[in-house]
Amino acid sequence: MFSIGIDFGGTKILIGIINQDGEIIKSIKRNVPRTKHIDEIIELTSATIEDLFSDSKISLSNISGIGVAAPGIVDADKGILIYAPNWSIRNFPIKKIFSDKYSMPVKVYNDVNAAAIGELHFGHGREENSFFWITISTGIGGALVINGELLLGNSGLAGEIGHIIIEDNGPLCKCGRKGCLESLASGTAIASLARKKIKNGAVFQKIDPKINIDEITAETVIMAAHADDGEAISLLEEVARNISKALSYVVNLADVDLMVIGGGVMESNGLLFKFIDKNMKRYVYEYDQRNVKLARPALGYNSSLVGAGALILKDKNL
Numbered sequence: 001m002f003s004i005g006i007d008f009g010g011t012k013i014l015i016g017i018i019n020q021d022g023e024i025i026k027s028i029k030r031n032v033p034r035t036k037h038i039d040e041i042i043e044l045t046s047a048t049i050e051d052l053f054s055d056s057k058i059s060l061s062n063i064s065g066i067g068v069a070a071p072g073i074v075d076a077d078k079g080i081l082i083y084a085p086n087w088s089i090r091n092f093p094i095k096k097i098f099s100d101k102y103s104m105p106v107k108v109y110n111d112v113n114a115a116a117i118g119e120l121h122f123g124h125g126r127e128e129n130s131f132f133w134i135t136i137s138t139g140i141g142g143a144l145v146i147n148g149e150l151l152l153g154n155s156g157l158a159g160e161i162g163h164i165i166i167e168d169n170g171p172l173c174k175c176g177r178k179g180c181l182e183s184l185a186s187g188t189a190i191a192s193l194a195r196k197k198i199k200n201g202a203v204f205q206k207i208d209p210k211i212n213i214d215e216i217t218a219e220t221v222i223m224a225a226h227a228d229d230g231e232a233i234s235l236l237e238e239v240a241r242n243i244s245k246a247l248s249y250v251v252n253l254a255d256v257d258l259m260v261i262g263g264g265v266m267e268s269n270g271l272l273f274k275f276i277d278k279n280m281k282r283y284v285y286e287y288d289q290r291n292v293k294l295a296r297p298a299l300g301y302n303s304s305l306v307g308a309g310a311l312i313l314k315d316k317n318l
């Protein structure tokens with residue numbers, strides 16, 4: 001049995017054929033059309049699904065369903081993308097579109113929850129049946145798996161660690177409130193923290209002084225820190241303290257030990273990982289009685305794609 005997994009990112013679409021062992025038989029990556037118009041996105045997705053099967057021994061008749069990881073707030077019961085800020089759309093019926101077209105079961109989860117599902121069935125979850133997943137990229141998302149089950153909550157918003165308020169009157173978050181973790185520790189926040197520090201006179205030794213300040217990204221800061229730039233290192237330490245603080249709330253509340261940290265900001269970022277780890281001890285209640293561990297995703301960049309496939313493969317009702 002196979003499924004199709006679709007991982008819709010803000011800028012990339014990854015589509016793959018997944019087998020029952022969570023292996024990606026074949027996958028294709030495409031850029032989201034520049035217009036980000038939903039009709040074009042869906043058209044490109046359908047064309048890519050055709051390409052996927054064009055020179056494969058597997059045909060659509062071998063597929064038991066389509067799992068979708070979508071970038072935004074999702075009503076998983078109805079299969080509706082309620083809001084995708086990157087694509088500027090609301091209330092889009094993803095499930096209906098694909099089930100009408102392919103006449104097979106379709107399941108839709110938010111991409112962060114899908115990543116946790118991927119890890120649950122085919123990654124860290126094989127060793128630990130409770131863990132917390134956190135994505136640190138342009139935004140911050142999280143998903144809580146307890147005793148082998150993903151916790152969705154009443155509104156499907158369980159695990160939204162990015163919008164825990166860490167600092168009263170901190171920077172404005174895109175959710176409209178101030179001082180959320182996302183506004184202090186996402187990739188976007190790292191870049192704007194660096195710009196603010198430079199405007200206030202800080203000197204980053206390993207950032208080109210001629211760079212246009214608006215061109216500074218999280219990657220600029222992360223590379224500088226890894227080149228031993230003291231200012232960049234202390235910026236990452238500050239970011240790490242906020243992430244550790246938020247993760248400590250999860251540990252204290254849910255008593256889970258394993259934190260799986262994914263997302264673009266963590267790639268090639270051993271320092272941030274190390275600083276988060278160091279600070280957990282400071283914030284977690286009864287740290288010595290627990291076995292708190294940080295880990296990278298066992299499925300690498302493919303957690304959401306494999307998780308999307310697993311939505312179908314592991315659904316006992318299908």
Ligand SMILES: [Zn+2]
Binds near residue numbers: 162163173174
């Ligand atoms: Zn927020």
